[in-house]
Structure formats: C-alpha cells, structure tokens
Amino acid sequence: MPRRREAIAALEAQAAVWVGQLLAGEPYDPAPGMEAQRVLTWLETRLLPDLRQTPQELTQLLRGLGGHYVPSGPAGAPSRGRPEVLPTGRNFYGVDVRAIPTETAWDVGQRAAQAVIDRYTQDQGEYPRTLALSVWGTATLRTGGDDFAEALALLGVRPVWAGPSRRVVDFEILPLSYLGRPRVDVTLRVSGFFRDSFPHLLDFFSQAVRAVAQLAESPADNPLAAQVAQDTQAFLDQGLPPEPAYLRVFGPKPGSYGAGLQGLIAAQSWETPQDLATAFLNWSGYGYTGAAWGEPARDVLCQRLQNTEIVLHNQDNREHDILDSDDYYQFQGGLTVAIRTLTGENPIIYHGDHSRPPYLKIRTLKEEIQRVYRSRVVNPKWIQAMMRHGYKGAFELAATVDYFFAYDATAQTGADYMYQGMAQAYLFNPQVRAFLTRSNPWALRGMAERFWEAHQRGQWRAVDPELLAKLRRIIHETEALIEQRGQTAQS
Incomplete structure (x- = not known):
C-alpha cells in the first residue's frame, strides 16, 4: 500500500507539471x-476552452434578468467528473x-454504505443498527442519487434497471449471505426541494x-423488522392503525422548505438547545409515503430519533465546505440537537466525503470541522482572497463565524482554540480589522457579537478577560461607526 500511494503521488x-507547462505554452x-x-490534448482542445468561458456567468445572468434567451446545459458539478456541464x-x-439512482450512483452508494459501517464498527466494536441520513435535491441532481443509493444499500436493497434508458423499474432485496452484515434501519430527512423534485x-x-420489514430474519440481522413489529403492536394496543410503524421518510410541511433553525440562530431568539430541537422537530415532523403525503407525524419522528445511533450527512464535491452554508448545520446539526434533547446524549455524527468517489472518506463531524478550520477558516491565503472582494468578502468571513457557532450550538463541535483562532485572525489582526472597518463594519460588529454570544452561552469557555474587553470595545466602536455612517447618508 505505501508503494501504491507513492506511485499515485508521483503520477x-x-x-x-504537464498541466503547468500546457497553461504556460x-x-x-x-x-x-x-x-x-491523449488526456493533455483533451484538456487543451475541450476542457480549457470551456473553463475560459465561465466569466459568461455574469453576462448570462444579466441576459436572463432582461428577459433574453440563455442557452441551456446540463446540471452537475465539474469536480465530480462532469465536464459536460461546462x-x-x-x-x-x-x-x-x-x-x-443511476447505476454509477449505486456503485458509489453501496461503497459509501460499507465505509460507514466499517468506520462505526471500528469506533464502537459492533454493527450499527439505526441511522438518520439527510438527503438533498441539489446533491441528487449532481450525483445521480448517491445519497439515496446509500440509504438503499444500508437497508440491503438494490435497484433494478431496465431498457436502454436504464430507468429504475423495481428493487431487489439482497440476502444476508450476500451482504455479509446485518441490515441498518435508515430514517431519511429529505429537503423540500428533494420532496418536490x-x-x-x-x-x-x-x-x-x-418489504424489508416483512422479512423473516432475526432482530440482530434485521433491526428494522424488529422495530416495526414492536411499533405495530404498540399502535394496535392503543387502537390505532399500524401504518406509522413503517414510516421512515420525514420532511417539512408540503409547500415549506428548510429546517427552521436559521431564523432562530440569526436573531439569537433561543434560550437553550431544546428550543432549537423543538423548532427542528416542528419543521421536520411530516411523514411522506405513497399513501400519506405530508401528514403530521412529529411523534413518530421523535420515536425514530430516540433510537438513532448515527447521524450522517454527505458532501459530494469540494466546491464548498460545511462552514460556508447554513443548510449543513440546519440538517445535520438539527438532527443531532433533536436526538440529544430526546435521549440526553449526542449520537455518533459522521461526515461522508464523496468528493472523490474512488476514495470515499468517512470522518466524524468534529474531524471534518477541524479539517475545514485548518484548511480554510484561519488560512491567511483564504482571508486575503476574501479581502479582495470588499463588502461581500467581509460578509463571507462573518458567515463562516455564524455557521461555526451554529454547528457548535447544535452538535457541540466547537473548541475554545477555534474561537480564539478565528477571533485573532478576523478581529485582532490589524490588517483584517482595518479592511472590515472600511468595507463592512456590519460584518465586523456581527462577528464580535457572535463571539460574545458564544461566551455568554458557554460555548467558548476559557476566554481571557482582556480579550472579552476588546470584543466589547469593538462592538461599541462599530455601533458608533455605523450610526455615524447612517447620519452621513441621511444628510
């Protein structure tokens, strides 16, 4: 294996080197x-010309806003081996x-399922029984259904394709002898866009x-069937129909989108993590099956999450990371804080890195947060790049702080040294501080307030009193600056 890695690194x-020589002529x-x-010729004649046309994005946006024709093209991520989207x-x-899911997505999905099982067994010494997975529509469009395929693979179910179009026409239940492991009881939290699309x-x-719930298999091999049988009997004993026992797909109310946390976090309008859990459960507590579409099922969702061992979210490309979008903490963090509120402890939280399908990586969420923190959040090169974008660059710095804070509030993934490092890199670096004051004092004030809030809520514990005094001073100074700018604009 070391020799193989060395050979790959050398290649x-x-x-x-060759690509650099190509670009330099x-x-x-x-x-x-x-x-x-052959590959270099393809790069020169096909890929580079298409890449050099990406500045047309702004031109085409303006054309579309003006009601003019915009040429069509396929959706997807170029970094996922989809050069045709350029x-x-x-x-x-x-x-x-x-x-x-496509056959290619099934290949990725079943390997991803095995990677999660392998990581869990290494960490815990036993096979996983239950897992909650968030599934997004945009990621499904990019990958052809990696996440959905992974959920099927965890259940031990394989799609059946037919015809030249390779459409999915049925599914096949894989026997335990083929799987070589127990099945996993999977609960899906789908986005509104996935639900609609x-x-x-x-x-x-x-x-x-x-179908899996009706198999005659032992509870150790088929925890889904065992749970459905238990829930069915409980519903019958209460004189209720047993259908909710099979419910494993949840999402927002029909016509609604999101997970309900963004507004609370942004406005600081929550007291305890239980408030965040309540919002997530209220927004997510609608069940989706062929028979019942968007029916209220909050209590059933709570039952599912009470028994959930793993919370998993996958990322299919490296064009962004989990700290530059509020959706990641809303879905993965929302599931985590809901489970912690219901059970008293965090589940195992995994991040699936599918950006390079041949080399799938499963990390704990804390490991992924640490990786993003080191590689981007406090990376001077990234900070300098944001400073070239003025107001919007400052906004991106502030958004990173917000999303880090929100992940910590929901999934308890932060650490004091990370808060300290961001504060030093963003607020107490004289060059960056001057940039923020000049370009976007609102972002400067927002970051200082967010760091202060993290301390007040006990998320940033060991803080030097002198640093807190500096934060307070920044808040007061930027308040005065913003007020002064407002008065100047009015006059």
Missing part, C-alpha cells in the same frame, strides 16, 4: 506517453428522474422499507 506530481518535459498525450452560466436542466423516490423508499 499526480508529474500531471501537475511550454513544450512538455519529459515528453508524455500516448495515453498521457461552460457554466447556462440555463441548466436536470436529469431523467426515473433513472435515479423526486416524489416517486419517497414512495420507492417506503416500499423498500415495508
């Missing part, structure tokens, strides 16, 4: 072989929803759950 280093040294030359700036279209997949998953 990647040589490839970087220099002759290749050493001369590439036949296969390498050039960007086109009116993108989706996919044939009847072909999701792929309604048939919600019914498909519900049918798969029902």
